[in-house]
Structures are given as C-alpha cells and as structure tokens.
Amino acid sequence: MPFAIDNEVCNACGSCEEVCPNNAISHKGKVFTINAAKCKECVGDFDVAQCADVCPSGACALIAA
Template sequence: MALKITDECINCDVCEPVCPNQAISMGPEFYVIDPARCTECVGHFDEPQCAMLCPVACIPKDPAHVEDAQGLMQKYLRLTSQPV
C-alpha cells in the first residue's frame, strides 16, 4: 500500500530528498505522495525512509491504495526498468 502525508505535515523538507522513487513533491499546502510511484521503499530499503525520518509522524499507510509486498516489488521493478 502506498503511503500518504496528512495535513499535520509541517513542510520540514525531510521526506522529499530521501524518497528513492521521487514520489514526494510539494502540494498546494504541504507535501504529497504520488501513489503510482510510492513503493514504501521496497527494493531500496527495509522500511519507508520518509516515515522513519518524519519528525511529526504524519506519514501513515494510505488505505485508498492497498498493495501487498509483491505488488510493491513489481512497481519497484517497473520504476527502475528492470524485467518483471
């Protein structure tokens, strides 16, 4: 499942540079995560870097974008142009 950034975001700029998939960008009011690019860091790290470093813990899993580990790995392979 992709992650999302809630409106508790303080725009501290910690999450965006650590995202290996460039899934995080500035939205109209606070940072947002593109669910088409978010793999929860599967293929890169053991845990989501943005959530791990967020000082206000405002990056939960997004129930609107449910994916299992296999789906996240397939997305990672697609994003990195590796054969699935």
C-alpha cells in the first residue's frame, strides 16, 4: 500500500522528495505527488518510510485500502 501526500497539509518544503530512495516523489509548483507504482514504502532500504519520517507537517501518509 503506497504513501500519498495530502497537499492541503503539505508545506512544499521538498524534504520528502530529497529522501525518497525510489524517486517516487515529484512536484509541479507546490503540489507534490507520489507515484504509487514506484513507492515501495522504503521496504528493503529503511525500517520506516523516509517521506513520512522527514515530513514536518505530517502530509505523507499511507493510502487507506
């Protein structure tokens, strides 16, 4: 289940994009998105999802199934 960014909460700091090991995060202007096909929740790279770990506003979260 991939992560998503809540752009109503996101402050567009770009921290998530910098730390994503799969280059799954991109942006157009101040709108950040996570490519679900690329997002692996950092499994195999880190113990926790890096986007959620560095996000100061809590905008990165798992998508509910």
